[in-house]
Amino acid sequence: MADDVAARAPGLAPVGRMPRREDEREAARRALALGLVNVLAASLAAAGQWASWRTENELDIHVTSPDWWRVLAVFAANLVPSGLAVVVCLRWVGVWRYGWRRRLAVLASVAAASSLVRLLLLATLRYSPADLWFVVVEAAFGVLAVVLAVSLALYDFDVGAELRAAEVRRREEEARAEQAAREAQQAELDVRRDVSRRLHGSLQQRLVILTHRLERLSAMGASGDGGGARDGMADELRALADELDEVRERDVRELSHALIPVGVDIGLREALMIALGRLPATVSTSVTLDPVVLERLDAPDRPHMAVADRLLVLDVVEEGVTNAVRHGSAHTIAVHLGVDVGADVAFTVTLDDDGSGLAPGAHESGLARLRERLAKRGGSLTLSARSEGGCRLVARLPLAVDAARDGGATR
Amino acid sequence: MADAGAEQARGLAVRVAVVEDESLMRWMVRKIVEARPDMRMVHEAAGFAEGRDLVQPGTADVVVMDIDLGDGNGVALATLLQQRDPRLGVLLFSSHDVLDLVLAVRDTMRRPWSYLSKKSSLEPVTLARAIHATARGEVVLDPELVGKATAREGSALAALTQGQMKVLRLVAEGYSNAYVAEALQLSPRSVENHLHAIYKALDIPTENSNPRVMAVLAFVQQSSRY
Ligand SMILES: Nc1ncnc2c1ncn2[C@@H]1O[C@H](COP(=O)(O)OP(=O)(O)OP(=O)(O)O)[C@@H](O)[C@H]1O
Ligand SMILES: [Mg+2]
Numbered sequence: 135m136a137d138d139v140a141a142r143a144p145g146l147a148p149v150g151r152m153p154r155r156e157d158e159r160e161a162a163r164r165a166l167a168l169g170l171v172n173v174l175a176a177s178l179a180a181a182g183q184w185a186s187w188r189t190e191n192e193l194d195i196h197v198t199s200p201d202w203w204r205v206l207a208v209f210a211a212n213l214v215p216s217g218l219a220v221v222v223c224l225r226w227v228g229v230w231r232y233g234w235r236r237r238l239a240v241l242a243s244v245a246a247a248s249s250l251v252r253l254l255l256l257a258t259l260r261y262s263p264a265d266l267w268f269v270v271v272e273a274a275f276g277v278l279a280v281v282l283a284v285s286l287a288l289y290d291f292d293v294g295a296e297l298r299a300a301e302v303r304r305r306e307e308e309a310r311a312e313q314a315a316r317e318a319q320q321a322e323l324d325v326r327r328d329v330s331r332r333l334h335g336s337l338q339q340r341l342v343i344l345t346h347r348l349e350r351l352s353a354m355g356a357s358g359d360g361g362g363a364r365d366g367m368a369d370e371l372r373a374l375a376d377e378l379d380e381v382r383e384r385d386v387r388e389l390s391h392a393l394i395p396v397g398v399d400i401g402l403r404e405a406l407m408i409a410l411g412r413l414p415a416t417v418s419t420s421v422t423l424d425p426v427v428l429e430r431l432d433a434p435d436r437p438h439m440a441v442a443d444r445l446l447v448l449d450v451v452e453e454g455v456t457n458a459v460r461h462g463s464a465h466t467i468a469v470h471l472g473v474d475v476g477a478d479v480a481f482t483v484t485l486d487d488d489g490s491g492l493a494p495g496a497h498e499s500g501l502a503r504l505r506e507r508l509a510k511r512g513g514s515l516t517l518s519a520r521s522e523g524g525c526r527l528v529a530r531l532p533l534a535v536d537a538a539r540d541g542g543a544t545r
Numbered sequence: 546m547a548d549a550g551a552e553q554a555r556g557l558a559v560r561v562a563v564v565e566d567e568s569l570m571r572w573m574v575r576k577i578v579e580a581r582p583d584m585r586m587v588h589e590a591a592g593f594a595e596g597r598d599l600v601q602p603g604t605a606d607v608v609v610m611d612i613d614l615g616d617g618n619g620v621a622l623a624t625l626l627q628q629r630d631p632r633l634g635v636l637l638f639s640s641h642d643v644l645d646l647v648l649a650v651r652d653t654m655r656r657p658w659s660y661l662s663k664k665s666s667l668e669p670v671t672l673a674r675a676i677h678a679t680a681r682g683e684v685v686l687d688p689e690l691v692g693k694a695t696a697r698e699g700s701a702l703a704a705l706t707q708g709q710m711k712v713l714r715l716v717a718e719g720y721s722n723a724y725v726a727e728a729l730q731l732s733p734r735s736v737e738n739h740l741h742a743i744y745k746a747l748d749i750p751t752e753n754s755n756p757r758v759m760a761v762l763a764f765v766q767q768s769s770r771y
Contacts, residue, residue: 396643408646411769415697418699
């Protein structure tokens with residue numbers, strides 16, 4: 135959010151960009167030191183100049199020798215008001231917090247005040263000519279010394295703030311990537327466990343039984359000779375073939391679907407249609423697409439959507455459809471894939487069902503998990519009741535500009 | 546098989562290309578194709594790149610395409626080939642049930658695709674029938690899946706009579722009207738009537754260039770196999 139402000143108003147000071155307090159304090163201290171050094175230098179220069187002017191003054195106006203204490207007094211008359219002005223701006227008011235307008239307003243009034251004080255102090259020392267131009271130039275000098283000192287300090291502060299913000303962003307990005315990698319590992323582990331459990335469980339058991347039946351059959355073949363035995367064997371062989379086919383159909387295919395849903399390598403739409411085709415006959419579904427999705431994002435010969443994103447969208451649809459059938463007893467579900475151009479360009483999936491609608495106070499679990507996954511990609515998920523009955527589930531997934539990097543076609 | 550016979554009589558053996566990464570499967574398809582006088586094998590490719598280079602426009606009528614190729618996917622390749630040559634028929638085959646792909650590609654391609662499971666493709670008659678029907682521009686579906694399909698509740702398909710459904714199933718398997726008439730013991734005329742009733746029930750305009758294909762696609766869309 136801080137980035138947005140800066141991005142929308144580039145002329146403004148990076149308000150709130152400072153993510154870390156100690157960083158900010160450090161920068162403010164630096165600005166103060168820089169401002170003070172500046173006015174110190176200006177005051178030294180002013181005093182030095184005055185001293186030399188005193189010596190070289192050839193006009194006969196109240197000429198006195200430049201006593202050391204007078205030089206010191208002029209130096210102090212320069213330094214104290216300007217220094218105070220810098221402290222007021224950078225320390226008490228903390229102008230670095232504000233935008234340019236407010237900074238300028240504070241700076242102008244503080245500089246004017248300090249310049250006035252300085253002039254009065256110099257006047258009490260009675261060492262200035264009373265000429266109007268001289269007074270104006272002196273006043274301008276006082277203002278300029280403060281303005282320059284504070285501006286330089288602020289410039290340094292802003293540049294530093296930008297660098298620090300970039301550094302913080304980089305650190306955050308790194309942390310996010312690390313987190314994502316950890317989660318991906320965990321997810322992979324979960325899938326492995328699931329697959330291994332299923333391999334050990336039903337599939338292995340069925341194969342053991344099949345092997346046993348085949349062995350019995352072979353024993354029968356070795357001993358049996360009558361026609362009746364042969365008939366029995368043919369039947370048993372037929373049954374075994376059927377059983378094997380069911381193992382292939384049920385266990386192996388489902389397992390492979392659990393690993394990677396069929397079609398997800400081809401395109402989102404293809405995977406969606408295959409997944410929706412699996413629904414029981416009591417549910418009817420339709421898929422519609424914005425033409426731009428078809429042409430730009432999901433053309434089968436050049437899919438521009440990362441496989442991970444396709445899997446995410448597929449999971450949203452599967453969860454949404456399951457919910458609509460399970461909680462809403464829906465009969466028809468319309469899935470729409472579109473592109474939404476809002477604050478950013480985002481891919482959207484919308485599921486409209488004709489079920490019983492949203493029960494109040496529903497506790498989310500599957501949806502919450504999905505929302506979390508979407509949020510990690512900068513996306514969002516909303517479930518709402520439709521005015522005409524049923525529910526609407528909308529998932530939003532911002533499109534990365536470099537979404538094209540996943541050229542699935544030739545891999 | 547009447548249409549195939551006619552084509553053969555005109556000396557138009559269907560030119561078949563196969564793209565499949567498993568050599569055993571490729572070999573079996575070739576055996577089946579070569580055993581028939583009304584077809585001939587023109588290209589055999591083991592992967593995406595080879596298929597892209599071999600199957601040049603105008604050199605084949607039907608490509609038999611595996612979906613999982615080692616170096617890419619068959620759907621992408623078939624899309625590419627058909628964009629280069631809109632007259633090329635595509636017969637997908639896969640060990641997964643990807644019948645719904647037929648629907649998915651319909652929106653992108655002008656000419657819809659056929660689909661057979663690998664198991665069914667190993668039956669010579671089935672594969673030959675599918676190749677011929679695909680060459681004619683029809684959509685052929687895997688017979689086993691057609692058998693399993695039941696109409697979704699509330700769909701137009703669910704409103705078909707049993708007789709109409711029987712006709713539509715056979716059409717979806719790539720059979721000609723003559724065969725359907727013989728198999729169901731109907732007159733060719735009543736098969737025609739059934740078909741017209743089906744088009745009307747499924748809301749398919751008969752002036753549509755290929756109502757037969759539209760009816761088969763509606764069959765896929767409005768049925769479940771699970
Ligand atoms: N399409 C819908 N129609 C009606 N109610 C819905 C619908 N989708 C979600 N809900 C309500 O929202 C709740 C939260 O759904 P969510 O998917 O988060 O959890 P769940 O389905 O109960 O559990 P899990 O997904 O872990 O199996 C549901 O319990 C249900 O009450
Ligand atoms: Mg749920």
